Amino acid sequence: MLKIFNTQLNGIFTKIDAQLEEIEIASQLLMQAANGEGKIFIKTFDEINYFSEFMTKSTESLPHSITLDSLEEINTIDTTDRVLLVGSFFTPELNQWIKKLNDEDIDFVVISNKDKEHNTHESLMHYIDLSTPRAIVPTADYSKIITPHLMALNYIYYIMYAEMYEMKQDLNEE
Template identity: 50%
Template sequence: MIKIFNTQLNGIFQKIDAQESEIDIAARLLAQAIIGQGKVYIKGFGDLRYLEEFLTSGDEKLPDTERLITETVIDQTDRVILMAPYYDESVIEYIADLEKNNIDYVLVCNKDPRIDCMNFIDLSTPRALVPTEDFSRIITPHVMAMNYIYYILYALIKEMLDEEL
């Protein structure tokens, strides 16, 4: 089972790596806020909401990063990272509010035909990975994939910030 999981997980990481240009564009968009007068806000949905605290308080958090909560006032100098396992109604409503207020954002979730945004990164975890004896599947590594994407963004943004100094 471990070998199957490892193989499947490596496949997800390769799919994420294949989105190099999308990730680079997202990193540049987020770096604009940090270099300028804005902040980067983090908003998670589903299981990815548990990463909000880690990404805003951990040792390797981006500068000027905060959790996006209901009372937060954001403006056009700010950027938002939206993380969701699936593109559901709560994500769609949140995006509608951001777009209404002309707030740039990066959406990280699994592909959905309804997604129509410029800054999208496919989470690449649409289903559980490991087959079981009863032919079901277990382990849907949304958090691992998002963490991998975050660390790529972190490294790219850190490199951009170091060049600015």
């Protein structure tokens, strides 16, 4: 089982690696807020909520990041700020946030699995595919277990964190 798990995880990480350009662009967008006078507002959904505190309060948190809890808080966002939306799937709640941010003309990044039902991801300017749409390890009863959303997110997050750290170092050298 461990060998299958390892092989499947490597496949997910390879799919994420293929999005490196999108991840770099998303990192640059978020860094615009962090390096200026803005904030990075982070809104997570469902089981990704467990990662929210890490992204905003850990020693390796995104710079100038805070959580965004309600749609009413969108009124506190200005043109110097950016938003990061992270969910396992495109839920109605995530789609509501996307619509509201688009209506308010606020720059944002979405990390989630593709929206196969409505193809919402195709219309987004800054989208990163989580690449974990289903469980990956087969069991003896022919079901599958382990849907590694948080492992994939952690991998994407650290790529973004490293990109932003590097950008900050380059800006400080100028």
